[in-house]
Amino acid sequence: NEKTRYNISIAYKKQDGVIQAVNATQGNLRINVDSKINRWLDIGSNSAMSYAVNTYPLTGPELTRGGNLQQFYNSVMEIAPIYPVKLPNGTWSGQYPLGNAAAWIGEGNLSTTTVPHLVQAVFLNAKILDGLNWRNTASVDYTFSDITNHISNFTYGGGQVSGPASNSEELDRDLIVDLESVLTYDKKFGKHGINVLFGTSERSEAFKTTSAYR
16 A cells, blocks of 8 residues: 555576586575554665675695685696596596596585575654654574585595595584664754754674584
């Protein structure tokens, strides 16, 4: 109706990388509502939620140079195409110090990052008297990050071992809360006027990290 306005939007995106097992997925939802309760009071809410998952392969522990995703590109560029991905007996071939990018992917060496994110804000605006307004806002920004890494243990056809196997997980929780209250007075008296602002604001932040490895 004329007293209430709202907006809702939804978005979804999925992108696959040029390397197998590299992909990114994200969904977003936004909801904005504001309502005029009467001639002196307005309230509203703004919400933004997202959920993202990013996955990319990890190199094996036998790697002696480079690092993670960049090393996969190095393998493609520097290992000669005459070397097979697998030997005739079905085992992985391995070329040191570059290793075998196909083997790392095929054996499930993966890192996955999952990030839900919420931003929520509410407001209340009150017109107390002519020229006297009271604005209040409260907002929450919460991010939860879950990072898991898995490394497999396997043996190349030449007898070299890619390992040991390992699993790690890191959980990060970030919470930010903002509170604000502002009182303003703006009044004209002929050629003169009064403009006064009085307010207070408060922010609290909490960060927590939990990690595990085996």
